[in-house]
Amino acid sequence: xxxxxxxxxLYTFDADAPTVxxxxxxxxxxxxxxxxxxxxxxxxxxxxxxxxxxxxxEFDPDALLDWRARRPVITFEHDHITAVDPPRLALHLVRxxxxxxFLFLSGYEPDFQWNRFVRAVTELAAELQxxxxxxxxxxxxxxxHTRPISLTVSGTRADLIEQMSVWKPETQAPANVLHLVEHRxxxxxxxxxxxxxxxxxxxxxxxxxxxxxxxxxxIAAATGLIFxxxxxxESGREFLTRVDEQVAGNGELQxxxxxxxxxxxxYMEGNPVGxxxxxxxxxxxxxxxxxxxxxxxxxxxxTQGDATD
Numbered sequence: 001x002x003x004x005x006x007x008x009x010l011y012t013f014d015a016d017a018p019t020v021x022x023x024x025x026x027x028x029x030x031x032x033x034x035x036x037x038x039x040x041x042x043x044x045x046x047x048x049x050x051x052x053x054x055x056x057x058e059f060d061p062d063a064l065l066d067w068r069a070r071r072p073v074i075t076f077e078h079d080h081i082t083a084v085d086p087p088r089l090a091l092h093l094v095r096x097x098x099x100x101x102f103l104f105l106s107g108y109e110p111d112f113q114w115n116r117f118v119r120a121v122t123e124l125a126a127e128l129q130x131x132x133x134x135x136x137x138x139x140x141x142x143x144x145h146t147r148p149i150s151l152t153v154s155g156t157r158a159d160l161i162e163q164m165s166v167w168k169p170e171t172q173a174p175a176n177v178l179h180l181v182e183h184r185x186x187x188x189x190x191x192x193x194x195x196x197x198x199x200x201x202x203x204x205x206x207x208x209x210x211x212x213x214x215x216x217x218x219i220a221a222a223t224g225l226i227f228x229x230x231x232x233x234e235s236g237r238e239f240l241t242r243v244d245e246q247v248a249g250n251g252e253l254q255x256x257x258x259x260x261x262x263x264x265x266x267y268m269e270g271n272p273v274g275x276x277x278x279x280x281x282x283x284x285x286x287x288x289x290x291x292x293x294x295x296x297x298x299x300x301x302x303t304q305g306d307a308t309d
Contacts, residue, residue, distance in 0.1 A: 007120035010063055010113070011091070014055045018093055022129035025102040025223040028121075028178055029136040029215075030089070032109025036199035037208030039138035039215045042232065044106045046212065050228050052095040056103070057124070059089040064110035064117060091124065097226040103130060109177050118180045125185070132191035134222045135178040136215050139196060140204035141167075144260035145243060149214035154194040156186050160222055166268070167198060193222045200260075203243075209236035 027047075029040040047053070061067070065087060072086035089107030096102065110117050125133060143150065153165035161168075178194070185192040195218040199211050209232045216227040247253045 005113075005116055007116050007123055009060075010116060010120045011057045011059045011124070013057045017056045018054050020056065020093060020103070020128050021101065023131045024128070025225065026105065026125055026128075026130040026133045027102055027135070027219055027223065027225075028105040028133065028181070030105075030107060030109040030176070030178060033174065033176055034137065034139050036138040036140040036197070036201075036204035037206065037211030039197055039199065039208070039211035040136055042207065042209065042212035043136065043215045043219075046216065046227065046229075046232065047094060047104055048092065048106070050231075051097070053092045053104070054094075055090060056093050057091045059107070059110075059117075059120075061087060061089070061108075064089065064112055065108060066111040069111065070108060097228050100225055102223065102225055103128065114177050114180060117177060118184050121181050122184050122188070122190075125190070132193070132223070133181070133185055134193045134195065134219055135182065136219065137176050137178065137194070137196045138199050138211055138215065140201035141198040142201050142260060143198055143264055144257050145200045145203060145210075145240060146257065146261055147264050149210060150198045151214070151218055152196040152198065154196070155182055155192045157191065157193045157222065160193055164195075164218065164221060195219065195222065209233070209239055 029043055031040050031044070035041055070087055072084055074081050074085070075083040087108045089110070090105075092104045092106070094102055094104045105121065150166035151164050152167045152169070153161045155161075182192045182194050195215065197211055197214055197218070199208060213229050213232050213236060216229055216232075219225060220227060247257055
């Protein structure tokens with residue numbers, strides 16, 4: 001008889017873990033396959049650094065992580081190692097800006113044992129008697145930075161899908177592990193919402209603050225939680241001001257962004273456009289075409305950021 005791999009063996013509750021009241025929202029965001037604009041990474045940093053958090057449980061990286069693909073970061077000082085910062089996948093109890101508690105699952109997307117991980121998460125949700133689950137992802141799309149970031153909403157909340165979901169495709173795409181969690185929860189009659197941000201493809205490799213603001217706003221709409229966003233909004237204004245300056249000084253960039261704006265606005269007006277991915281004339285400005293023009297801007301921004309450290 002083979003060894004039984006129990007899902008609960010994937011994680012360990014912290015010795016000082018607090019008691020978790022029933023009926024909390026579970027919010028989840030994992031980094032790995034796609035995180036356009038570093039939206040999930042920024043949301044994770046904002047929640048864990050700006051809010052009151054307590055560790056509940058941590059998942060075993062030796063069971064879930066490909067260490068050679070995602071090596072831990074070390075701090076080396078002259079002749080010795082002073083710190084090791086391995087990737088973490090953990091569940092925290094968090095209080096939002098007005099003290100409302102919720103659960104937050106964050107960290108790396110597992111490389112291995114997806115089915116077992118999905119069972120672990122869904123069983124944890126049942127054990128902790130969560131009210132609902134909301135998860136987050138951000139993907140690159142050919143949309144302009146001059147328009148609000150849109151969402152594709154999935155799951156069991158018909159009201160949120162009706163109110164918030166801009167793009168409703170019929171397609172096949174590579175899955176995030178949280179897609180599998182959503183599917184399992186929906187199959188068992190649990191309330192679950194997936195929020196996928198559609199981030200301008202030419203900014204997908206940057207740390208785009210507006211993507212994080214849109215993500216937190218989407219989570220707030222789904223859960224009623226309140227998040228501090230003022231620092232992100234200020235950073236977003238500065239970021240977009242510099243992008244707009246770069247666009248204004250380059251005719252080719254202006255043309256490409258104009259095409260994206262026209263296609264976006266036509267789609268949003270409800271005209272018969274099959275998808276926001278393709279224009280009426282089939283022309284799709286590539287990410288490379290715009291990103292190449294923005295390369296100097298991004299390099300200048302990184303240089304200035306280093307100079308202020």
